[in-house]
Amino acid sequence: MIITTNPMGWQWLMVLVLVTALFNPAWAGGGHDSHDDxxxxxxxxxxxxxxxxxxxxxxxxxxxxxxxxxxxxxxxxxxxxxxxxxxxxxxxxxxxxxxxxxxxxxxxxxxxxxxxxxxxxxxxxxxxxxxxxxxxxxxxxxxxxxxxxxxxxxxxxxxxxETVEGEIGYLKEQQWVNPFAIVKAEMRALRPSVPGFATVSAPSDGYAVVRAPSDGYFSAETLVNAGQIVTASQSLGSLIPRLGEGADIGHLLVAQERAKSQLQLVQADVKRLKALYEQGAIPQKRLLEARQVLEVAKVELQTAQSRIQQRAGQKGTAAAGIALRAPIAGEVVSATARPGAFVRAGEALFTLAVTDRRWLEVAVPERFGDRIRHTSGAWINHDGRTRILDASHGAEVVRISQQVEPTNRTVSVAIEYPLQTGAKDSGPSLLGARLSAHVYVDKPKALLAIPVSAIIDDGGQPTVYVQTEGESFARRTVTLGLRDGNLVEVVAGVAPGEWVVSKGAYYIKLASTGGDAIGHGHAH
Missing domain, CATH: 2.60.40.1930 (Macroglobulin (MG2) domain)
Structure with a gap:
């Protein structure tokens, strides 16, 4: 027994014990322990x-x-x-x-x-x-x-x-308890692509900005906040136009009383003319003209009352003013309006976007401009997963620009894709998000391919591990070619039909450093 008072010595001893337990079947509880029969x-x-x-x-x-x-x-x-x-x-x-x-x-x-x-x-x-x-x-x-x-x-x-290739032993009991998967290297259809930089936006027909129609004060009985879902034509609040200069409360009260008096006179006139019309004493046109005057009088009274409410700050001002309504159904992406706040004409108060679709607008360097003319879609990495955006996944190319943007010397492609609530492979939904993308530029080619997850970096070299027998693996340095989403072409290093570790390759790499503790045989 070795006794040490060095704290670092204890730490290294614990690391040694853990590593031995991982790779020594007898310690780790895995491996092939002896069967009595x-x-x-x-x-x-x-x-x-x-x-x-x-x-x-x-x-x-x-x-x-x-x-x-x-x-x-x-x-x-x-x-x-x-x-x-x-x-x-x-x-x-x-x-x-x-x-x-x-x-x-x-x-x-x-x-x-x-x-x-x-x-x-x-x-x-x-x-x-x-x-x-x-x-x-x-x-x-x-x-x-x-x-x-x-x-x-x-x-x-x-x-x-015959003795099979495979200098690395990794037992079934280790494969079963650690992340592990294999896949056969075979010919697959891969599409060439070019790199670009993408921005997530709302579709042009699924995006709206509600702006203030004039200078005034925003009012709302129920405040609409970002994140809420609204229906088309739903009320978002109202804008009470700013009063003219010199419009004090006294003048407003006089205007209100004058409007009330005028409304009462017009109502009485309409009642009198209606009786005369029913007796046949006057033509219908006379009655209709009186009713139009009545409607104007009502509006004048409502305007006078709203001005008083605005100036006096009385309850119920939300019903007054110019109604602001949602032009589309969707989610409120941003809401800057606050009750009682003064806003200028043209100021953005609410931004709305549909919840079932997004656009991916990809800026591609101009040297690839001619190649994107017939693109079928793109692939991106999102939340640690690769997402294919093409017709087979419900996406559609909606715009291909053939004009170079002079500032950053790029051409653009817009791809519309569906948002699937709760789906693992749903594309990004956050408006304005930026990420790298690859735009498809040609038809598929049959190439020998394996999953990208099978590749690990070993000393700067792309490396895979091939399962040559159930518990034997061989390390291969590979030459890679075209990449298409989750798949990558293998130019050299792996033959068709070989089984490649597509999940848990790093565990095989660790096992390759475990020496005799991993073993090649079995002590059944």
Whole structure:
């Protein structure tokens, strides 16, 4: 035991313990600890297979098959939908000859999470087709491992498998508890793009600014604030025009009384003329003219009353003045008006925008101007995710500028896209937000591609980790080409059909520095 009084020494000791626990299966609780029914085979050579179906990965190890000798299969099953181990299910192992099942061996549950331990005891020597089939409710996966030999005696048993590439060991138990996923490198349709700088804006037909129609005082019974949703024509408040110079309260009271008196006279005149019209004494035109005068008198009285309310500050002034209404339905993006505040003609009081759409206006350097003429959309990085904005994702190119903006020497593209409330892949909604973008400039090309998430920077070199066997990985330095959203072209370093770590590659990198603690074999 080493005893130290150096505090930094204790910190480094704790780091050493944590690193050892991460990569040493016996310490971390992962790895292949000894199975009682398989200890006697731990030093023997084993056949190793890794096989993929549409929904599962099988990684299995077992000693060569010998007549009347039990051979324990250590079968690891991983669900490809989430790369988690199977926790239940029934496993059947079939030995087939001439298209018929010569022997079948079954276990009804995994011995532990993800691992089935069926024992196969063949009765007759020969060559058989080896098939493993696992079921768990609606889940079904079949793995045809090809031909396998059942030897007549243990002395004849041999393992004739080529050594696979893969100097890094990373056990299934580690893959299951850490972030992990693999994807097959294959030909995919990638579109060339050019870089640009984007700004989020509201659509031209889904954006409105409500301005003061004249100098005056803003009034509202219910204050409308930013963030509220309004309907078209909804009242936002009213503007009480500023009174003329010298309009004191006395003059306003006199004007109000005069308007009341005039209204009473006109109302009496209309009542009298209506009776005469009904008797046939006067033509209808005379009555209609009197009613028009009555409407004018009402407006004059209302104006006089609103002026008094404005000057005296009486309750109810919100109903007076010029009504301000929302020209569109949507969200109030900004609201600068405050009750009682004086505003100038033309001053912006409210800004409104629709809530279901946005525009991405991308400024592209002029040297790419000719290439964006037939663009189909763009891709962006938003909130740590890549978002594709094209027709297949509900977006539409609405404007392509063919004139260079003289200040920053750019041309612009506008793309309209839908906003999906609560959706993970919804585009940015914050008006005025700025972010980098890539505008598509050509038709798709079939290229060998892998996810961008598979690439890590290792000493300045783009690097991936290829799964060469269930628990073996190879480090590859790659040459990258065209990028399209989440996918990137691999020019060199990976072959079609190889399985590349697309999630958790950094854990494989850490495992590559773990030395013998990671190991290549298994102490089952």
């Amino acid at each position: 398989h200890d006697e085979h731990s030093e023997e050579p084993a056949l190793v297979y890794t096989h993929y179906s549409n929904n599962a990965e099988l990684f299995v190890e077992f000693p060569p098959l010998v007549v009347n000798q039990p051979s324990t299969f250590v079968a690891h099953f991983t669900r490809l939908k989430d790369f988690k181990p199977m926790t239940s299910g029934v496993l059947d192992i079939h030995l087939r000859r001439d298209g018929k099942t010569a022997a079948r061996f079954r276990v009804k549950a995994p011995a532990r999470t993800g691992i089935f331990l069926p024992v196969v005891t063949a009765k007759h020597a020969g060559t058989y087709q080896l098939i493993l089939e696992v079921r768990d409710g609606d889940f079904h996966s079949t793995h045809d491992l090809g031909e396998v030999t059942v030897f007549a005696s243990k002395d004849e048993a041999t393992v004739n498998q």
